[in-house]
Amino acid sequence: MQTATTLEVLRKAVAGLRQDRARVALVPTMGALHEGHLTLVREARRHADAVVVSIFVNPRQFGPNEDLDAYPRQLAADTALLENEGVELLWAPEVGAMYPAGFATNVSVTGVSERLCGAARPGHFDGVATVVCKLFNQVRPDVALFGEKDWQQLAVIRRMARDLDLTAPHADAIVGVATVREADGLALSSRNRYLTPEARTRAGALPRAMRRAIVALLAGADAGGTLTAMEAEIVAAGFASVDYADLADAATLAPLPALGPEPARLLVAARIGGTRLIDNMPVA
Ligand SMILES: Nc1ncnc2c1ncn2[C@@H]1O[C@H](COP(=O)(O)OP(=O)(O)OP(=O)(O)O)[C@@H](O)[C@H]1O
Ligand SMILES: CC(C)(CO)[C@@H](O)C(=O)[O-]
Ligand code: BAL
Numbered sequence: 001m002q003t004a005t006t007l008e009v010l011r012k013a014v015a016g017l018r019q020d021r022a023r024v025a026l027v028p029t030m031g032a033l034h035e036g037h038l039t040l041v042r043e044a045r046r047h048a049d050a051v052v053v054s055i056f057v058n059p060r061q062f063g064p065n066e067d068l069d070a071y072p073r074q075l076a077a078d079t080a081l082l083e084n085e086g087v088e089l090l091w092a093p094e095v096g097a098m099y100p101a102g103f104a105t106n107v108s109v110t111g112v113s114e115r116l117c118g119a120a121r122p123g124h125f126d127g128v129a130t131v132v133c134k135l136f137n138q139v140r141p142d143v144a145l146f147g148e149k150d151w152q153q154l155a156v157i158r159r160m161a162r163d164l165d166l167t168a169p170h171a172d173a174i175v176g177v178a179t180v181r182e183a184d185g186l187a188l189s190s191r192n193r194y195l196t197p198e199a200r201t202r203a204g205a206l207p208r209a210m211r212r213a214i215v216a217l218l219a220g221a222d223a224g225g226t227l228t229a230m231e232a233e234i235v236a237a238g239f240a241s242v243d244y245a246d247l248a249d250a251a252t253l254a255p256l257p258a259l260g261p262e263p264a265r266l267l268v269a270a271r272i273g274g275t276r277l278i279d280n281m282p283v284a
Contacts, residue, residue, distance in 0.1 A: 001083045003090040006097055007138060013089050014052065014139055021049030026141035028132060031055040032072035032190035033081050036180040040145045041085045043177050047143045053082055054091040054135055056098060061127030072190055091139065098134065107133045109163070112155045112253050116267055117278065120243045125156050132157055136166045143172070149179040149187045151265060151280040155253050179279075181207065187279050199273040205237030206279055210266055214283050217259055217266075223247055234270050243269035243276065247283065259283060 004010035017024055025048035027040045033055075044051045055078055062068035075092060082090055106126050113125035136144065144167065146154045154176050160166065167173035179187045185207035186192065186200075195203060213230040217223060231242045247256045250263040264283040269276060 001079070001087050001090055003079065003092055005092055005094065007093070010089075010091050010093075010138060017050040017052070017088055023048040023142040024050050024052060024139065026135065026139045026144040027051065027053045028135050028144065028146070029053060029055055030057045030071065030190065031078050032074055032193070033078045034188045034190065036147055036149065036188040038081065038085060039180050040147060040177050041082070041087060043175065044143070044145050045086075047145070047172075047175060048141075050088045051086075052089045052091060052139050052141065053087050054093075054139075056091075056093055056131065056135075058098075058127055058131040059095060060099070060130055061124050063121055063123065066121070067191075067194075070194075072193060091135075098131065106130055107160065107164075109156050109160050112152070112159050115253060115255070116244055116246060116248070117152050117269060120269060125153070128153055129156060129160050133160060133164065133166065136161070141167070143167075143175060145175045145177055147179060148176045148280070149189065150278070151267060152253055155251070184208075185211070187277075189277065191275055191277065194273075194275040196273060199238070199275070202238035203272055203277060206234055206239070206268065206270060206277060207281075209233040209237070210268060210279060210281050214266060214281060217247075217283055223259065230268075234268070239270045239272045241271050243271065245270075250282065 002013050004013050025044035027044050029037050041051060057071050059068055107129040108126045109129050118125050146157060148154060158174050161174055181187055184204035186204050209230045213226050216226045227245050231245050234242055245268045247264050247266055249256050250265040256264050265280050266283055267280040269278045
């Protein structure tokens with residue numbers, strides 16, 4: 001596996017891959033890799049001949065009081081994991097290579113960015129859209145893979161890619177990969193490593209409460225009452241607070257106060273022991 005840390009080396013390496021192989025896949029990450037990321041890498045292989053993974057802890061998507069400094073960085077261990085998966089190219093720029101002095105551009109996706117995590121983390125999706133737009137322009141992948149764990153992020157990126165003609169105009173250029181979970185149902189996340197063993201045990205209550213709510217909704221229970229009961233269950237299990245718990249249209253994330261004919265998604269963000277966890281599931 002080749003590692004590029006400058007744009008010049010990246011462009012040469014991508015050109016080399018393109019000479020040898022037809023299709024290139026991109027898997028953007030912030031590192032601290034786990035089985036969720038490796039599942040994206042394996043899925044990427046099914047869609048392309050060469051796989052490029054980026055590792056970049058993107059300062060622009062962190063708020064002023066968020067965990068940018070604490071975010072786990074383990075490039076050597078990540079490199080070994082990616083080598084083991086047969087990844088062709090790792091793109092691991094420093095902040096100065098991604099945002100050289102004078103950088104002054106912002107990509108902002110209206111609508112789908114505005115609720116849920118967008119409301120709880122002002123500026124977050126502008127940071128995500130800006131860096132993913134840059135990554136797409138840097139690598140020019142035929143296909144890019146993102147996890148459904150970050151459902152709203154996936155929706156924002158799909159909107160941006162369509163609006164800015166960033167990817168090939170086929171429907172599956174942005175592939176969403178199903179959330180990989182621990183045995184107790186907790187979604188794998190780099191931030192799970194912030195949890196104490198006790199908080200980690202309690203955190204399994206989040207997906208359990210969500211599943212119970214979905215069963216109730218499908219049985220015809222009132223949406224408002226079900227969400228309130230679910231929030232209470234999450235807090236009773238030891239979470240400090242619930243940032244949001246909402247039903248949304250699965251494609252646009254438009255508000256969906258009650259179940260209708262549209263496909264719905266249940267999306268939750270909750271805090272435990274100083275760590276903010278997110279999850280989402282289809283109401284199906
Ligand atoms: N459990 C998971 N299942 C599937 N994909 C995942 C999972 N966790 C992360 N991903 C995906 O991996 C990509 C990189 O995510 P990122 O590096 O932010 O990891 P993360 O575990 O989501 O970290 P964080 O704790 O910052 O949310 C994203 O597309 C994300 O949706
Ligand atoms: C897509 C992404 C790599 C952009 O920094 C990040 O938000 C992530 O890891 O989900
Ligand atoms: N996986 C989403 C990236 C973030 O929370 O900043």
